[in-house]
Amino acid sequence: MLNYLRELIKIQSVSGAEKNIALYIKSEMEKYFDECETDALGNLICRKNGSGKKLLFCAHMDEIGFIVTTIDDKGFVHFAPVGGIDFVAAAYASVAFANGTRGVMVPEAGLKSDDFKAEKFVVDIGAKDKKQAERLVKTGDTFALVPSYTRLRGNRICGRPIDDKIGCAILMAAAKEADSFKNNTTFVFSVQEEVGIRGSRVAAFNCRPDYGIALDVTSTGDGHGSKPMAVSLGEGAAVKIKDASVICDSELVRKMGEIAEENNIKWQREVLTAGGTDTASLQLAASGCRAGCISVPTRYIHTANEEIDCSDAKACLDLVVAIARTELE
Amino acid sequence: MINTKELIGQLCNIMSVTGYEHRGAQELTELISPYFDHVYEAVGGTYVAVKYCGRDAAPRLMLDAHFDEIGMIVTDILPGGYLSFSHMGGLDRRIMPASEVYIYGREKIYGVICSKPPHLQKPGESKKLPALDEMLIDTGYSEDELRKIVSIGDGIGFYESTAELLGNRICGRSMDNKACCAAAIIAAANVEREKMACDLYVTLSSREEESLAGGCVTAAYDIRPDIAIVTDVTFSRFPGVDDYESAKMGEGASVSLSAVTDRKLTNRLIYLAENAGFKLQTTVDAENTGTNATALTLCGDGIPCAVVSVPLSCMHTYNEIIDTSDVEAAAKLFMLAVCDEDIFREEY
Known part of the structure; x- marks a missing residue:
């Protein structure tokens, strides 16, 4: 199992x-x-x-995961949530796309956690501009937080x-x-x-x-x-x-x-x-x-x-x- | 060849306020029968129009466009010839005062929604919108005369006002969703039977505006299509609306990318368009398309659905604007889909 x-x-x-x-x-x-x-x-x-x-x-x-809505001129990926996302938990987490592209879930600078919502977040995939980002990610692509599997003490495991x-x-x-x-x-x-x-x-x-x-x-x-x-x-x-x-x-x-x-x-x-x-x-x-x-x-x-x-x-x-x-x- | 503007105008002039779709049955049937083998009204008020490819056991493609439109319903007849009313579908209260309406009673009569003059408004009153149940329609009739024509429960629609704008644009009431109905009808009319890869079931469906599921699901339950394409309007792009949830007018039809529609079918439509040399726009509707597709997908043991939209501005007003070139682009896409054998394959 x-x-x-x-x-x-x-x-x-x-x-x-x-x-x-x-x-x-x-x-x-x-x-x-x-x-x-x-x-x-x-x-x-x-x-x-x-x-x-x-x-x-x-x-x-x-x-649960996310769906790409648009990519801006700086190469940041904007998205909408798919399923019940807790953005406090998702902030600054690593994400992965189906094609292996990785990124970081970033809230707007200075934003208080009470105001966290999808529109205030982007994914930074490390692209220098829109053109480079579009080679890896396109509108409608889905992605999720990076999967993990960790054994804890006793019988417990954690991950996603x-x-x-x-x-x-x-x-x-x-x-x-x-x-x-x-x-x-x-x-x-x-x-x-x-x-x-x-x-x-x-x-x-x-x-x-x-x-x-x-x-x-x-x-x-x-x-x-x-x-x-x-x-x-x-x-x-x-x-x-x-x-x-x-x-x-x-x-x-x-x-x-x-x-x-x-x-x-x-x-x-x-x-x-x-x-x-x-x-x-x-x-x-x-x-x-x-x-x-x-x-x-x-x-x-x-x-x-x-x-x-x-x-x-x-x-x-x-x-x-x-x-x-x-x-x- | 069907004239797109003319067809949309004819469809817009058939009153089809949510729940009253049957009112235009004869008119609609006469209008579209020449283009189909069989037209019938299903139990839930949906019009089903079928064009067969002529082969036995052919796959079935359902092309759904909701035919109903937003409107109102008479809730009471009041002294002085006034009518109170409630909504049928999502009304925008900002546009109501002083709007012209038709009341579809034993005959069609004209009315105006009352508006309180600014002079008489109390301080601060202009800052808030009156509730629907505070609004009345002035018909000009006496109560007694009015009662002979109108009954509680009669339908009300905005003034029938289709007009041509510059270029390919037209405006009027119920472009949502008569524009997409026209696209489906044009596709059926123009597609050559010998080239069809399936039997085409165009459903001009009922009660989308009130329940977002209405008659399309019950009709589909009988039709049992292999795949379905839902066509509906989407927001046109303007300042303040995000690019991803809107499409540009005059730049073609748009397909929805969503967790609840079928990606394989959606990608096939994009491929068919590109292969034929035209582009589709995309909109992202993460968890809910806001169209019949969200419910239609779950009919019976499941129907793979895609959504094809026509951009529209001033949605849910009496002056909705569309670009007929977008309607024609959608129709072209539907024809390609109907003639595509591979669209029914499990893998491609």
Whole structure:
């Protein structure tokens, strides 16, 4: 799982530009699943044929980033955000474009952090003028903060983008157990989650699952100055009850907790007061399905250093496999 | 050959305030039927006009232009022959007082939105805009006469005022989005059937101005196109508007670069234009195109969409200005797309 995470982090996949990461995931998934196809929007839909209920797991492939709007005479790159960007966290960070071009995210000189917003930032790619910059970067190109993966003490890692490459890595690792699955199981690697929970909606419409479970990150209440929240790093897989986009199916939530208990998987209940996940669109696509979400507790989401505890990710992986192995009714 | 200015003028004169698109059904059908094999009104109020390529199981290209226009709706009929109203689509309150309007009741009658003379305004009143529900329309009729003609819920539009400016420019009400409707119709009319690589479904769609999704999505659900091109107006460039979110009038159509539209299709359109010797402008709409494409992409199991825009100035007023050369450039691009077999390939 962590090997997958390391590989996935390296492949840039700003919303709308998920093609390369889909190709990589597909090459792995084809080893374990029966059919892997990309739909009209670029969602990767992988099916493991089986009898029983249609069970769908979904993790989004896209990451937050930026899109080039224009290049000025000094050679500075202007941009608009793609997804929820925290500019305090992005200030002076290194960025990378898909073609390898690097740059620094620079706020207007003297600007106070309260006034940080996209229009006040440029990326300095080291070009001496517009002409030189345009050889490397053009309007409409996407880019993101430089990816990273760092081991911290104990079981912890930090880096970016953990959101939601960890979800993808969990599903890829779970796929290895596909032969023991007891449901008609589909894994969806979705696009455009960060720009309004878009890709998963059409994928779910296509698959018409009975059960839809998203894999994503969630906030925690145990960080420096965190808002109160009953989710902590190292306390296990978080089973979502509610976030700002969805109220999960209560029967499915109960069942997930029960499966976790039966399999001695450490789990915690999650109520997230902000943020949304693919769960919302799974629940509402076509005539709807019973929807839930397994979350990896994560500190500093949407920054250059998102932090997780690997034991939580492992618990999420175990829970995915345990659910897939449980004959659902 | 269709005269672009004339066609736009004819389309602008068909009242299509959001929610009242059906009012012009007969007029519109008569106007465009000569250029299509089949024209019908879908359940959601969208007009679907089809031109077949003549081959079985051909791929389907949907070319969507919203046909509705901003306007108003009668909320009450008041003593003295006044009408109160609410908005249908995004109105700019700055342009309302003293505007001329038509009320589309049992017959079309004329009205003027009341304006309080400066002499009577209280100190400071000129600094703030009146709310829509403080505005009234003066029709000149008595209440009794008015009630015979107008009912609560009738549509209201700005004065029909298409006029020619210098060169290729024309101005008037509802250039947003009749200009793009014209581009789609011209493309369908001019494209030679033998050269078409697909069946062309032009959707002149309903209710974009009120819901940004309206009738185009429900129509697409029936059509099930392989790809879709949404055509709508974009901001023309003027001081104070960022270059990236605007396009220059008279310099051709513009394509949208966005996280929510299909890059492959967008790049193909840019290639087709360049290959044919004309340039497209680009606008960047990071997360939301502000057009039907944002919703259309998510119809059913997904439709790859691109957005092609015509620059327009004075958007959402009764004097929207466009350059017909941009409309013709868009039409030319649509013809290239309809004749391009490779546009339907998974890889190119």
